[in-house]
Structure formats: structure tokens, C-alpha cells
Amino acid sequence: MQLVGDRGDVLSASLARIQREVDAAFEEFLPLPDDTRARLVEAMRYAAIGGGKRVRPLLVMATAGMYGVARETAVKAGCAVEAIHVYSLIHDDLPCMDDDDLRHGKPTLHKAFDEATAVLAGDALHALAFEILSMPETVSDPFVRAELIATLAGASGMGGMAGGQMMDMVAAQQDYDLRAITRLQQLKTGALLTAAVEMGAILGRVPADARGHLRNYARDVGLAFQIADDLLDHEGDEAKAGKALRKDDEKGKQTFVTLMGAEKARDQAHALVEQAIGHLAPHGPEADLLRALARFIVERDR
Amino acid sequence: MQLVGDRGDVLSASLARIQREVDAAFEEFLPLPDDTRARLVEAMRYAAIGGGKRVRPLLVMATAGMYGVARETAVKAGCAVEAIHVYSLIHDDLPCMDDDDLRHGKPTLHKAFDEATAVLAGDALHALAFEILSMPETVSDPFVRAELIATLAGASGMGGMAGGQMMDMVAAQQDYDLRAITRLQQLKTGALLTAAVEMGAILGRVPADARGHLRNYARDVGLAFQIADDLLDHEGDEAKAGKALRKDDEKGKQTFVTLMGAEKARDQAHALVEQAIGHLAPHGPEADLLRALARFIVERDR
Numbered sequence: 001m002q003l004v005g006d007r008g009d010v011l012s013a014s015l016a017r018i019q020r021e022v023d024a025a026f027e028e029f030l031p032l033p034d035d036t037r038a039r040l041v042e043a044m045r046y047a048a049i050g051g052g053k054r055v056r057p058l059l060v061m062a063t064a065g066m067y068g069v070a071r072e073t074a075v076k077a078g079c080a081v082e083a084i085h086v087y088s089l090i091h092d093d094l095p096c097m098d099d100d101d102l103r104h105g106k107p108t109l110h111k112a113f114d115e116a117t118a119v120l121a122g123d124a125l126h127a128l129a130f131e132i133l134s135m136p137e138t139v140s141d142p143f144v145r146a147e148l149i150a151t152l153a154g155a156s157g158m159g160g161m162a163g164g165q166m167m168d169m170v171a172a173q174q175d176y177d178l179r180a181i182t183r184l185q186q187l188k189t190g191a192l193l194t195a196a197v198e199m200g201a202i203l204g205r206v207p208a209d210a211r212g213h214l215r216n217y218a219r220d221v222g223l224a225f226q227i228a229d230d231l232l233d234h235e236g237d238e239a240k241a242g243k244a245l246r247k248d249d250e251k252g253k254q255t256f257v258t259l260m261g262a263e264k265a266r267d268q269a270h271a272l273v274e275q276a277i278g279h280l281a282p283h284g285p286e287a288d289l290l291r292a293l294a295r296f297i298v299e300r301d302r
Numbered sequence: 303m304q305l306v307g308d309r310g311d312v313l314s315a316s317l318a319r320i321q322r323e324v325d326a327a328f329e330e331f332l333p334l335p336d337d338t339r340a341r342l343v344e345a346m347r348y349a350a351i352g353g354g355k356r357v358r359p360l361l362v363m364a365t366a367g368m369y370g371v372a373r374e375t376a377v378k379a380g381c382a383v384e385a386i387h388v389y390s391l392i393h394d395d396l397p398c399m400d401d402d403d404l405r406h407g408k409p410t411l412h413k414a415f416d417e418a419t420a421v422l423a424g425d426a427l428h429a430l431a432f433e434i435l436s437m438p439e440t441v442s443d444p445f446v447r448a449e450l451i452a453t454l455a456g457a458s459g460m461g462g463m464a465g466g467q468m469m470d471m472v473a474a475q476q477d478y479d480l481r482a483i484t485r486l487q488q489l490k491t492g493a494l495l496t497a498a499v500e501m502g503a504i505l506g507r508v509p510a511d512a513r514g515h516l517r518n519y520a521r522d523v524g525l526a527f528q529i530a531d532d533l534l535d536h537e538g539d540e541a542k543a544g545k546a547l548r549k550d551d552e553k554g555k556q557t558f559v560t561l562m563g564a565e566k567a568r569d570q571a572h573a574l575v576e577q578a579i580g581h582l583a584p585h586g587p588e589a590d591l592l593r594a595l596a597r598f599i600v601e602r603d604r
Contacts, residue, residue, distance in 0.1 A: 036469045036472050036476060037465040040460055040468035041460060088425075091421055094418075096418045115398035117468075120471070124464035124465070126461040130453070133451075143446040145448045146448050149436045152432075158426040162429060164423050166338065167337065169419075187339075211315070
């Protein structure tokens, strides 16, 4: 990927570092058991370790970092969010869902193992997210633990990711307009990205009523992220993306690109990023990583 | 079902009451949304409302009741455990897993809806369990909330139900002995039953080191429950069970019945129930419901 100037270099380093840290944390959370559960844990490790941009853990870490949260704590919370993200990809890739063969440039889990193991590994990663957040070793204060869990559970359930995925599954038959697609994507991808930022703020003990500007940042970044995804799906390079593209087009699904056209969608994504960065005005240089992350989200090529 | 004497009548009334209460709570937790997520919520309601013995919520309620916990609180926590149970049944019934067509006497979820909706409805019920437990309206004390969530997450993940299901999936190729089957079932069904009892005690603010006898009760009841299940699978009535039976036999899987023989398995189940009841010796009549529940578990015919 091409990133501009100093900011880009800082971001590249931050991404590389969080990728190593998240991998290391999953290694720790997923030791191979000495019985026939080993196949399940191997499958979880296959999906969770080494792969993915780790945008969600970086959002947790970058937000928590503004408030002086210990990095190790933020990485664990970020791992919980990532476990939810990885489980959702495993289930979305299943033959009965999007039926994808390739993810992060390698066979999807049900191809590398089998469907039953993929269902189960997704379920176990889903549970792992809440196991991580409920460990006193992750966060000692039970108030903070309970709030993190409430935020993540809300973002992953029917009022968040699972609800958005359902809306998406019926999308080909629905002729959604721009308003409906926006709502769908706010649930399907936006809710978890917003949860990541919010969890960083919870770790930083920012009171709920002082998180408004961060939620606004996350909402705009989430939409920009999805528009960029639609653009990549429409005109990206499959080899770089490491997955099949142009599937929405084939299914006749409406996306931001089909509804707005590629050029207007690109303008909109950039406008959203500037708007997102505007919400960070109360912050000084401590928010530079969140600003760089917002720009990365529309400039990435995978 | 035939239950003996007064105790049986008390139990029948308790089961009927908790069934109504759990149904009502799921009605409240699962309002139909006014958008295309409706199909997902319809599927969740189809699986969660009206059906099932509600043994797990009754275990929560009966334990919490010994310590004077408000019934409404125990019912909500019981609903969270039941949401995990129902999600696991939905996923276990999938074609790629046990491929079952019938559950509680009606078509399984993927038959009544479709496979993708079944995967997603299971996922959303999984998240719902943690959403319920993280609501301050369920339990106001965040210490208690955090401990409930840790207990349920531990019981549902790779160290509990999902791990046990994995061991079960490879059972036909493994030639497990009695020790391995016991371990498998302690994870697959025992962990969640134990969590139900433990969550009742957590609600009752029983310190962790004073829950040993309750955990012992739950462990013995859990094993008795599974032996009874194997007996029902081996010699039960499909119409009463409301699901296909003798599938383990067909697959050549080892069970308590194949390993011990039906007669010895039955004796063992009864011995475990008496042992479970023995663990309740420190309690007076306030534990009568737990005692009756233990007996019911081996005497049930479905």
C-alpha cells in the first residue's frame, strides 16, 4: 500500500506492530489442547492468527492510547473485538452464506478443514471474545469489564452485526435504496468498528456522555470503510485482496457504488474521512493515529 | 411424564411455571423489528419460544431461590443460559453437523427457514445471552454481572460446550473409552448445566469457595442427565422425544449405554442422582426443588 509522508510511516509501523501483538495474544489465548479438541483449536488458530489488517484492534489501541491506557490491556480488548470479526468472517464464508473459497489469500476455513469445524470454530471464537473480556487479568475493574462486554455484545447481536448480515442476505431481493444500504452497513460493519473505538474510550474511563465525538468519528469512518470496500469489490485486484471480488455485482446486490457510481462514491468516502477527522478537533497530536487510520481506510488497496 | 408423590407435583408446577416465564422473557427480548431483520428475529423466536424442558433456567432459579434472589432476576439469567443452549441445538442440527430434521416435535430451524438463517439465528442467540447478562436491568451490581458472564462464556467456549461438541464430532472415529466419554460429556452438556447452578449461586452472592457442594451436585446431575439421554436415545419413543433417536447407534458412536450396557447405565444414573442429592445435605427444605430436579432428570421420558 502507498501511504503519504510521515503520517503514513507512523501508521505502517503501528499496523505492523499491532499485527504482531494480536498474533501473539491469540497464540496465548489458543494453546493446543492435548485431546481431540485439538482440531477445533487448530481451526481457530488457522483463522485467527496471521492475516487481516487488524483495523479493529488498532482502533481500540489508538483510542485507549489517547487516555494513557496500558498497551497490553488495549491489545487484549482489541483481540476480543478481532475474535468477533474473525468468527463473523468464518460464518459469512460458509457455503450456505456467501460461499467463499479464499480469505486473506488462503483457503477459507471450511475449505481447509470442513464445514462442521468451521461452524464450531466460529462459535468458539465468538465465546472466546467474551471469555477474554471477562478475565480479571484483562481488566481488573468489574465495572469496566461489564461495560466492555455490554458494548461488544450489543455490536455483535441482532441489533448489530448479525442483524446487518441478515439484511445483507436478503439484499439481492430487496432493491435497497441509499438510506437502506447505509442502515444495513451501519449494522453489518459499522457497529463493530464503533464498538472498537468505544471500548478504547471505556478502557480510558471516558464517561459515556463524553464519548459523542468519538462515536461520530467511528460512524463516519465506518461508512467510509464500507464505501472503500464496495469500491475495492468493484474495481480492486483479487490477488491483492486475497479473496474473490465482484460478487455483489454478480448477485445484483445494491451497494454504495451501484447506487452512487464509483466517482461519487469515492468523493463521498473522502468527505466522510475529513468529517471523521473533524470530530477529533478537541484532541491534539494524541489523536494523530486515529486521524492517520481514517485516511488509511479509504486509501488502502485491500 | 410420571412423577412420584408431592415432590413430583411441586416439580411439575415449577417446570410449567418456568416454561411460561422463559417464553415471556424471550418474547420481551425478541421484539420483531420493522425492517428486513424481521426474518432473523422470527427464526430466533421459532427456536427459542415454546419448546424445551427449560431444565437449565430451572437450575438457575432453584439455586438462586435458596438464597432469596428475586425470581425475575433468576429468570433473566436463566434465559441467558437457555439462549446458549438453544443456539447450540440450532448449530448441532445443521446438515454439516448432526443433520437433524426434527426438534421438539417440529422441523428444525434450517428446515423451517434455511441454513444461512439457522447459522445466523444461532449466532444472534449466542450474542443475546451476553447482551442479557450485561444489561444493568438484569443485575445492577457489575461485579455480579461480570462473574455471571465469565461463568457462561467459560461454559460455552472451547473449554466447555464447543470443545465437547468437537470431541463428539470425531467420536465415531475415536473408539473413546468410558473415561473419554465422561470427559466429552462433562464438556458438551455438563459445563452448561454446572454453569446454570453456579450462576444461581453467584446471583445469591455465595462466595466462590463456598460453592463446592453445588458444583459437585451439578457435576453428578450433569452426568446422570447424559446417561439418561443416552438411554432415551437407545430405547426411547421418537414421538415423545420429538426428535430422531438411535442416531449414535447408527453412526457407531460409543455412549454410556454401548460402553456399560443399558442396565448398568441405568443403575449408574440413579446412583449419581443419589450422590447429587447427598451433596445438598447442608441444605434443608429450601433445596427440595434441586432434589426433585435431580430425580426428574433420570425419570423423564423425553
